[in-house]
Amino acid sequence: MERIDLTRGFAQIGEDADLRAYLALIASLADAVPGAMEECAHREDLMPEESGELRALTWLWVNGLKAISLKYAMAARSGAEGACLTIDRTGSGLPIWQEVVTMAQEAEAAEASLAEMPSAGEIRAAMLRQILRDQVSPARLQHAMSQRLYREALAENPVLPPKTRLAIQPLGQVAARRERCLLSWAIVDVQSNLPVIYLMDLHHPAGRPLAQEDPRLLKIRALLFGMSDPDTDLALIAESLDEAYADLHPKQLRRFVLGPFHTPVFTASKSPILEVLHATGPSAAREWALGIRCETIRAARETVQAGVFSSTSRQVYAAPVSRQSYLMTPLPFQMICDSDGPDFTGIAKHVVGSDGRVTTRV
Amino acid sequence: MSFETQIQESQRQVAEFQARVRDVSAAMDRSQAAATLDIENATLEEVHAHSATMNANIAELIMGLDDVTSKFSRDFDEMRSKTTTEKLIGFFAKGKSEVMRQERLKTASIDDKLQDLIGKSDVIVKLLDGQLAVLIDHKGRVETNLTETLAERETVVAELETLRADIQDLDPKVIEIENRISVEQDAAARTRLESELADLNKRYNAMVQDEQVKLAKSQTLERYIEKGKTWVDSLQNQAATQMxxxxxxxxxxxxxxxxxxxxxxxxxTAQQQDVAHRINEIGVKTDQEAQAAMAGIGSATNRRMAEMMEAHEGHMVFARKVLEEKAKADERFARRFAAIVEQHDKNAYGA
Known part of the structure; x- marks a missing residue:
């Protein structure tokens, strides 16, 4: 059998001009994502607690995008080997999972690394010496400075790890003997490199809330994270938890998949949105679009199976609702409006305005 | 030896190697080289020998990652096979046993081990990167020195040539005066000519002496340039190995x-055990190839490594070209290879 290489779509961006162009796109994406997710939260009619969790997890991802821009800002010009950013051209258009893991590990060690590095003032003084006395380009020192700023960003703003913790937020009483809580977690998928955010509305018997020290939590965590890749059937995740514990009732499960990130220069896949981006002509290199998928599954009703000593209630789930939308720069949106093609009717388009604000048109 | 101890050992060796490189480069420094040219071949050989040991150690470290990967195959084995309980239940109800295995697989995750693998690989890469940076830095410095030395040698050679021409110019004058002395009858005039000849001879001797000094200097510089070139080559080789x-x-x-x-x-997601088994074989084969390639690194010479790098780059270019041409097809195949293997089996077995 022919050897299968799953990394064929990966590309290392090593040329300075390419790297700068890509990081500029990533930076402009990072600025627009929080606004777009607010729009999604509004459209999906999330509870304030759900919106809060979605916002917090989105920001972790955004912080990561901003940090990676610093990490590679000077990588190509400093001549440091092995310091190229690897992205998934045919898939997500985003940095590969390994970049996410390395960044999370570097975030953990950020304080220690900062203590070992020369201060920003020292680096600046050394730069001056190189420029004025030696009269050479201080590219290496600029790289050192970018690394310092990168570590400072990591120490200041937490970034999205490959797997977050499983957060539990009590939501109060729903019935005489029932309470509810919000479970939230996020992962970055190894295959697709996309961030995936989950929100679960979970009902449980009153007075027996699920707490972080709950012995069941280890298994629940393994169960949920074990099925968290973006293609797992939402009903399967909810049902698995419903069946595993008689007194835990997943009433609703939401999933948000951020990506792929489409750019005419750095994405090699074929899709209608990418064709639109290509059609923007001379400015195509600056245009981009991010796919956003919101999926929800709700329990339509509860059945009670009477046993000999006790009865168990099981959820019956309605068909999942899935909404695709795109966050994009203004020009491709204009092209879509002008062409009036069938590809984007009914799909929400979150458009980044010139003031940076995101507005949604359907 | 544990991975951590091995890393520490390698870090120590790298530090020692860098110190030696610094020593040699310092000796190569123009100001010192002019006084004494003490970079003996033995010193260079010592550095080479040391770098060979160090690289072998790092290659071993890379191969040591196999300990990490072997933990994966244990995981895969567990996923593929049934536990004792599952087997026992399978004795009575085959379906139930398979359901149990699938329930168990739902919670299976190798993410933490993958993160560990990436972390360890990053540690080694950082070690190699630091080493590479030092080598490139020294290569740059030695090259700058060499350029200066080459210019200096050119000046010395030019001076030497002028001197030799001047010496040759003196010859006819000396012969002429000697001839005039041999025919001169007047004693006073003869004395004047003889003192003129003595002056000329003094000048001639001084120039010949100067020629010897300049020649020696030019030879010293030449030897220095040769040593410098060897050192640059060696640093270049080392850098290639690191890359x-x-x-x-x-x-x-x-x-x-x-x-x-x-x-x-x-x-x-695999429904049948034999499908799972076949998918697993793909992984084993790939890893065996990876292992064989890595074992090659340990014993390979720099030359072979350079060849490997060229071959690898050639492959990358090829892969990218293929990618551009049929990106979508490849992507589908790679991304959904599970589905394709399943489909392939269905066709092959007519199921």
Missing amino acids: VLINKLQTDTKQRVVLYDALTKSLK
Whole structure:
């Protein structure tokens, strides 16, 4: 059998001009994502607690995008080997999972690394010496400075790890003997490199809330994270938890998949949105679009199976609702409006305005 | 030896090597080289020998990652096979046993191990990167020195040539005066000519002496340039070795991460055990290839490593070209290889 290489779509961006162009796109994406997710939260009619969790997890991802821009800002010009950013051209258009893991590990060690590095003032003084006395380009020192700023960003703003913790937020009483809580977690998928955010509305018997020290939590965590890749059937995740514990009732499960990130220069896949981006002509290199998928599954009703000593209630789930939308720069949106093609009717388009604000048109 | 101890040992060796490189480069420094040219061949050989040991150690470290990967195959084995309980239940109800296995697989995750693999690989890459930076830095400095020395040698050679021409110019004058002395009858005039000849001879001798000094200087500079060139070549070689190691390690890790994850996900969704088994074989084969390639690094000479790097780059260019041409098809195949293997089996067995 022919050897299968799953990394064929990966590309290392090593040329300075390419790297700068890509990081500029990533930076402009990072600025627009929080606004777009607010729009999604509004459209999906999330509870304030759900919106809060979605916002917090989105920001972790955004912080990561901003940090990676610093990490590679000077990588190509400093001549440091092995310091190229690897992205998934045919898939997500985003940095590969390994970049996410390395960044999370570097975030953990950020304080220690900062203590070992020369201060920003020292680096600046050394730069001056190189420029004025030696009269050479201080590219290496600029790289050192970018690394310092990168570590400072990591120490200041937490970034999205490959797997977050499983957060539990009590939501109060729903019935005489029932309470509810919000479970939230996020992962970055190894295959697709996309961030995936989950929100679960979970009902449980009153007075027996699920707490972080709950012995069941280890298994629940393994169960949920074990099925968290973006293609797992939402009903399967909810049902698995419903069946595993008689007194835990997943009433609703939401999933948000951020990506792929489409750019005419750095994405090699074929899709209608990418064709639109290509059609923007001379400015195509600056245009981009991010796919956003919101999926929800709700329990339509509860059945009670009477046993000999006790009865168990099981959820019956309605068909999942899935909404695709795109966050994009203004020009491709204009092209879509002008062409009036069938590809984007009914799909929400979150458009980044010139003031940076995101507005949604359907 | 544990991975951590091995890393520490390698870090120590790298530090020692860098100190030696610094010593040699310092000796290569123009100001000192002019006084004494004490970079003996033995010193260079010593550095070479040391770097060979160090690189072998790092290659071993890379191979040591196999300990990490072997933990994966244990995981895959567990996913593929049934536990004792499952087997026992399978004795009575085959379906129930398979359901149990699938329930168990739902919670299976190798993410933490993948993160560990990436972390360890990053540690080695950082070690190699630091080493590479030092080598490139020294190479640059030695080259700058060499350029200056070459210019200086050119000046000395030019001076030497002028001097030799001047010496040759003196010859006819000396012969002429000697001839005039031999025919001169007047004693006073003769004395004047003889003192003129003595002056000329003095000047001649001084110039010949100067020629010897300049010649010696030019030869010293030449020897220095030769040594410098050898040192630059050696640093260049070392840098190439580092790049091959870095490249190899990064490529392997990237491949492994995606492959092992794909394998886990396939095992989770695979309905039949033999399908799972066949998918697993793909992984084993890939890893064997990776291992064979890595074992090669340990014993390979710099030359072979350079060849490997060229071959690898050639492959990359080729892969990218293929990618551009039929990107979508490849992507579908790679991304959904689980589905394709399943489909392939269905066709092959007419199920």
